[in-house]
Amino acid sequence: MKSNGTIRICGDFKTTVNPMLNVDQYPLPRTDEIFATLAGGQKYTKLDLRNAYLHMEVDDESKPLMTINTHKGLYRYNRMLFGIASAPAIWQRTMDQVLNGLDSVQCMLDDMIITGPDDETHLQNLKNVLQRLQNYGLRANLQKCSFLKDKVIYCGHEISADGLRKTTDKVQAVMETPTPKNVKDVRAFLGLINYYHRFMPNSATVLKPLNQLLEKERIWRWTDDCEKAFKKAKELITSDQVLTHYNPELPVRLACDASPFGLGAVLSHVMPDGSERPISFASRSLTKSEKNYAQIQKEALGIVWGVKKFNTFLYGRKFSLITDHQPLTAIFNPEKSIPVTTAARLQRYAIFLSGFTYNIEYKNTKKHNNADALSRLPMQSDMNINSEDADDLFHVLQIEDLPITSAEIQRETRKEKVLASVLYQAMNGWEITDDSLMKPYFTRRNELTVSHGCLLWGIRVIIPIKFRNRILELLHSSHPGVVKMKALARGHVWWPGIDSDIEHLVKSCTGCQINQHAPALTPLHPWEWPETPWQRVHIDYAGPFINRMFFVMVDAHSKWPEVFEMKSITATKTIDIMRQVFARNGVPAHIVSDNGPSFASAEFAEFLRQNGIKHTKSAPYHPATNGLVERFIQTFKQSMKAMKWESGDVNKKIANFLLTYRQTPHTSTHETPSKLFLGRDLRSRLHLLKPNLRNTVRVSQEKSCEIRMNKKDRQFEVGERVIAKDYRGKDPWVAGIISEREGPLMYKVSTDNGHTWRRHTEQLKSTQMPKSYEQSIENDNIIVDNTETRTQQHVAEKSPEQTKNNEMSMPRRNPIRERNPPKD
Structure with a gap:
């Protein structure tokens, strides 16, 4: 039944035609997009088409499918009938084509609104629309049309030259809503309120208890807070708030804010007299995962969400972005590069914002009340944001027999006084403090994040005091030196003074101190760094030690080592091992060795000649010529001897040593051997950053050469x-x-x-x-x-x-x- 008492026949096809229909997809215009085109209008005309769908004739094949069954028999429609799933999309596309090219006119299905900056222009626009309708054979319902009115009701809003207002009937429907008895009633009431969310800058605060009733697994309980929120929401809906029309000629400001439980945004115009008038308000609640974000990330999320929400008004034009979180003015500053220490999520947000033209301004919270009120508790979010949160899962330490879990770190973080305070301030905003214990965290406050209740500095987990000794022991399990131990730690954990703790541990380690070797001082003439892996390989025998001999091969490009326990060190056995390695890695172009009997034999020379391998032998009694493999053997022996007090057989210890060595950045390349040799990281639990390799090698060689810069090479002539x-x-x-x-x-x-x-x-x-x-x-x-x-x-x-x-x-x-x- 229509509002005028006439009957509209609508077919019920939900169990017959519609399930089998390939529904036409065409978007209906959004109300904010419609209202955005009405700026500058002084009067408004509203047209309503008579029996809109019946203007469209259907083909003969479709007519039998549109048969309806009534108390007077079966009737088959020859024109489009209400109830067909594709009808709205087909009609909207048709109307957009009919009105294409006409100014100051908008259409929502069968309702059209026309305006103009003055009466003359208005009448001309109306004449053009009517002429176009006549050309296409479309008829309007005169009883529902309004011409040249100061204000009209369109899409549930009262539109005038001043802006938008709520309609009396919608407000009355909210006021007459009875107290909800279940979740379904609450959802229906919030739906009515949400229809006018753009008018309500502080509805968030009021609606928090009602939004909580919609949470999953929440037990229904209507409390006094819910009753107060219900009554307060009715009061808000009766306010006389007026939203101004969007005008592309006026400056636009977007103010965003975030609270521990929601986001808020206000889009406004700066009027010619300097005052601000709102165009629209928006807010939403945070999801469960978003509530775990640090406060700086919540503030950044509020900005990104606000820009996405009002993308129609902001994209392609310059606007001012207002925030009350000052660190974001540096991170999101369009005239500066993104700080390298910025958390990954903030970097992604900054990259997204780089597609817009804006300037960012800091505004103190006391002067930022419009967006701040929205964020205190927003409208219930219908978003389910889990994909990004899944990317932020981290590993505290991925070493076998992991002694500490993230749950333990989370629990201990909340128990420890200092870290509990850091966690709270990272989530809710920082206060200036002179506490010496808080200073290391305060200076890094813009780089601290929270994930699953654990504090992180960049990608490094902040370890509570209780677990620091155990983490140090874990990092030192294969007895690396100070430099390598720090390199491992910098990819995974941090706490104030961690570097000095590592240095003290290594100096106090009995195994490391007993077995360490003093560095040899010799004039250095570094080998040229090969361009590709396995181009030059350094080989040697290590031993006997721990009653064994080991054959060692080291790739000069990647520093990738191979170690084999040998029962015999003859040339034949050496060649057998090399054949196995060559089958996996290919034949190198250059072999460097000392003058040992296995490498000086005719059999070994013939093997290299047949494979086209150049052989360079070091000077007798001068192992520094083959220093790459000699230094590796020194490291290998030191680790094996340091591990002799630990349980496990020799092969397991060798495997553990090789895994650690291959995944640890080398001091020359600053890259892991596995990354350079295989082109990928091993299936490992420790990863590090990769700077430019050629420069780091050159710098490392230059530093080594500077030690001997006062030495002079001695040159001799033939016959001297x-x-x-x-x-x-x-x-x-x-x-x-x-x-x-x-x-x-x-x-x-x-x-x-x-x-x-x-x-x-x-x-x-x-x-x-x-x-x-x-x-x-x-x-x-x-x-x-x-x-x-x-x-x-x-x-x-x-x-x-x-x-x-x-x-x-x-x-x-x-x-x-x-x-x-x-x-x-």
Whole structure:
């Protein structure tokens, strides 16, 4: 039954046609978009079309489907009938096409509103609309039309030149609503209130008890607070608030605010006289996950939500963004880059806002009452925001046998006085304090966030005092040094003074102190860093220690290590292991080794030649040439010895060591070996940032070279008289002549006693000794039958510690005892 007493026939197709229908999708205009086009209008005309859907004829195939059953029989419609699911979309599209190109006219289904800045323009716009309706054969219902009125009722609002008002009938419906008896009644009442939410700047505060009744698993209980909210809401709906029309010529301001339980936004115009008039109010409650956000993130969420809510009015034009949270003026400043220490969520918000043209202003809370009141308790949100929160799940520490969980950290954070205060202020806003215990947190207040009840600084979990010693032990489980331990911690945990705590732990660790090695000081000429992984590989044997020998390979590009326990160190066994590794990683272009018997053999040389591998051998007794693998062996031995008091077999300890080493950033590359070698992180529980590798390697090499910047390279010419280091005779030096230069620091020396040696610059000295003195040295020396190769073989069988001790001591006068290598 229509309001005028006539009957409108509507078919009931919800169980017949509509379920099988491919419903046409076309958006109906939003009321705020309609009202936004009415700015500047002085009078208004409203037109209503007669029997709107019946203007559209349906095709013959569709007519049988539109048969209705009445008490007088079956009737088949030839025109569009009310009740078909696609009818509104089809009609709205049709009307938009009919009125396309006409100014100052809006249509919502069969209702049209027309305006103009003056009567003459208004009449011309009306004439154009009527002419267009006539051309398309559309008829208006004169009884429902209003012409050139100062105010009209359209889309449930009273529209005039001053702006928008609520209609009396809608207000009366709210006032006559009885006290709700169940959740369904509360939802219906809030629906009536929400229809006029744009008029109610402080409805949020009033409606909190009613919104809480709609929460899932909430037991129904109508309390005194609910009754007060119900009555207060009726009072608010009767206010005489007037919203101004949106005018694209006037400046626009968007004021946003957030409270612990909701968001609020006010869109307003700055009028020519300097006053502000609201265009619309908006508010919503926070979801369960959003309530756990830190206060700065809630404030930022309020800004982003407000911009999205009023996107129609803001996109493509400049506006002023008003906030009462001053740190956001720096983070969201459109003229500055996003601070690198900003939390990830705030960075995403800043990137979103970068698509708009705005300037951001700080306004003290006392002067920010419009949006602040909205946020105190907003309208119930129909959003279910869980996707972003799922991305923010974090791991406290991902190490096997995890001793501490996030639930324990959350519980202890609330118990600890300082952290409980930090947690509260991070959620509700910070107060200026001179407390020395709070200062480390206060200085980082803009970078602190809360996730699942735990405090985070960036991506690092803030650990309560109770768990700090256990976390330190966990970080030191494989006995890394200070630098690597700090690098691991910086990706996962933080507390004030963590760096000094790490340094103290390493210095007090018995295993680390007993087994650590002093760094060797030698003039450095760094190898060129390869461009790709597995291009140059450094190899060596480690041992014997812990009654075992180990074959070690290290990739020069990524620092990726391979370690194999060996029962035999022959060339054949070495080649077998290398074939296995080459099958996985490919054949390198360059191998660097010392002069051990396994690497100096003809069999090994032939294997490399067949595979097209260049072989570089270090100078005898000079392990620094192969320093990459030597340094790794030193680290490997130190960790293995430090772990000898721990349970587990050797293979498990080696596996744990390799996993930790491969996932820890190297001091030269500042990247993990796994990232450079595999192009990805291992399935690990520790991850770190990756800065520019080439620059970090260059800087690391330059720093190392600066240590020896006062040293000078010694250059020798072919034919020059020198004395060369003798490692087998009783005299430490033997005279000779430079016969060939093999590299920038490597020479062949023909000694006066008939031998040809390869020597490093550090093993040679220029000489001006008279010939007779050189001859006397030659006569005094006792030349044994053993060749230098045997001496080198003997030295290669010694551990790096023994080699180093020999270099630092005086040459031995007594024969050197030879040790047999381990047998198969």
